[in-house]
Amino acid sequence: MELAPRNLAGGHRTKKCGTCRDRRVKCDQQEPFCATCKKLGYTCQGYISSLVIVPVKPAGNSAPSKGKKLGKNDTRASTARRTMLVLTSTLAPDPVSVSREYFLLRLVGSGTCSQGSGIPRLLCAFLDRALPVGSLQHKCMKALTVSYHSMTALGIRENPSEEAIKTYSQALTAVRKAIGQDLTTGPDLLMSIMCLCLYENIVVTQPRSWIEHYKGISHLIQRNGPECYQNGRNRDILLAFRYTIIVSAGTLHQPCFLAEKCWRKAIELNEDESRNIFDNLLNIAVDIPGLLHGLDCLKDGKLLDRRNYAVLVMSLKQTLAALQQWQDTSFFWTSASNTFPPRSVAQTAPAIAFHHMALLLLEELCYLLEVPWLTPSPPSSGVSARQDRPSNAHTRAQRKHALASEIVCLAQQSIGDDTRIYGVLCFMMPLHVAHDHLLPASPEIDTIGNIMHTIMAGQHGFRMAMRHGGMYTSFSGSSSTT
Known part of the structure; x- marks a missing residue:
């Protein structure tokens, strides 16, 4: 392959294999395949001649110091x-x-x-x-x-x-x-x-x-x-891809294969793998699609066996307890005075929104099985306490509206003109679920409409945020968005 001259825009040839170059790690440069890739379990792309482009100094600026090797x-x-x-x-x-x-x-x-x-x-x-x-x-x-x-x-x-x-x-x-x-x-x-x-x-x-x-x-x-x-x-x-798999199964109300014993073991993080608050939450969420499947069976009169009924109740209680423990141990508060840790909204808001979405999806099943849905908790995400918090509301609709409103508030704080692609996409599903649980004619309806239609779809180009008929209703296959 004909390469550009070395002095073109400060480019230089790299001896790394394609995989090490993409991963930005040291390459052992042993052709035909890299031992570093083999050791770590990656597929080596082989060695190719390539041109790495590095920053160009504007005309009139001083040249780089002799000790600095651009690109490397x-x-x-x-x-x-x-x-x-x-x-x-x-x-x-x-x-x-x-x-x-x-x-x-x-x-x-x-x-x-x-x-x-x-x-x-x-x-x-x-x-x-x-x-x-x-x-x-x-x-x-x-x-x-x-x-x-x-x-x-x-x-x-x-x-x-x-x-x-x-x-x-x-x-x-x-x-x-x-x-x-x-x-x-x-x-x-x-x-x-x-x-x-x-x-x-x-x-x-x-x-x-x-x-x-x-x-x-x-x-x-x-x-x-x-x-x-x-x-x-x-x-x-x-x-x-855990998120993608969970959303797929949840949307179809089918049990998620990641909840199976062999897969649950596969997604457990080992001590060498970095983890964040979202990792633990996703590993809890693998059970939610199965609970939504149980909800359908219960509503359709197919859950007649007492043993299956008891298993569904126990699974629901275990999932709610795991979500509560995640909330208690993650970041919602650091002391009895409800002091919040110094984390940016961008770091925590997507995880909190996903947590609230999970609770909203389980509310109907909790109601039908007479399992307590929410327990009193301090306000999440640093949002000041309000009288309409879920724990303070009286009716089911009010409680769901209050929790959905928190998702809207989190998205409003997090999504702006300069938000990156996945900073927008991580709110797609929570906002659709929140929309289905807001009270009609409430101020939050206008707010969520502006976020989803004007900002996410209009400014950021993700038209999936718009309420297309039949596209999406609380992880169900319904053809209605009402």
Whole structure:
């Protein structure tokens, strides 16, 4: 491959394998495959000649000091490359490259792939590498990034560009073909499908088309079996995709396979893996889809066996107790005086919103089984105490409204013009659930409408935030949004 001259925009060749370059780690440079990748369980992409773009000093500025080697261990290199592509397009006039770099800027901001966590980190590493033009991965990347760019950077539009729609159709065909040919599903295919999931969050080709991709990812991971997700990139994907799997099962009111003993063991974090408050919450939430399935059976008169009834009651109580313990031990308060720890809203708000969403989804089952739903607790997220807190409200509707209002308040505090992509997406499901439990004609109805329609859909380009008929109603398959 012909490389640009060494002095072009401060570029230089890298000897790292593609995997170590994407992960921003040291490479042992032992061809044909890297021993570092093999040791950690990653698939080595091999050694390719590549050009790393590093920051360019504006004309008139002093040259870098002799001791500084631009590009090597410089975490600003990737960000600078994206900024230059988006603002000037002088290094890569290709529209697809510009769209990709714009998406990456909105995904990780001024940080790098290695600084993130979960799906943002995996997605950044997937997109921030050379994907062969015409490949399945390239088609899925193109569909996602071109649609996002055309719906946001080029002004608010009703529909994505024709190029994005055409590429999405091609990507769907390629994904179906790949699934039909392979008995096992590799990380690249799963990440490609995740690109299509995000495309549907942006475009919404059909009211419930988004769930098909969520179901697809869940099915493919389950088909591979837990033994495939013990280490390396596969394990990163399993842990990052827990949210997707839980949402898929919960939306369909089907038991989540992650609640099975073998999978529950697979998602347990070992002592070497970093964890946050969301990790513990997700591992509790794997039981919620099964409880929603039990709710359907109870309402349909199918839960006639006393033993199954008792099992459902016990499972519900255990889940509520786990949610209460998570609340008590995480961050809601640090003393009897309800003093809040010094954490930013951005760090804690998504987890609190997910916690409140889980409680709202379980309220009807608690009512039917006569299990206490909420216990008195101090206000969450630093929001000042109000008379309409769930523990102070008297009717079921008032209690649900109060908890849903807290989700709205959390989103209002967290989502702004500069919020990154996943900072917006993590509120998508909680806000839809909250909408279903707010009292009609309340002030919060106007507030949530502004957040979802004007900010999330209008400014950030995620039309899934709009209330499309039949798209989404409290994790159910209902065709009504009332």
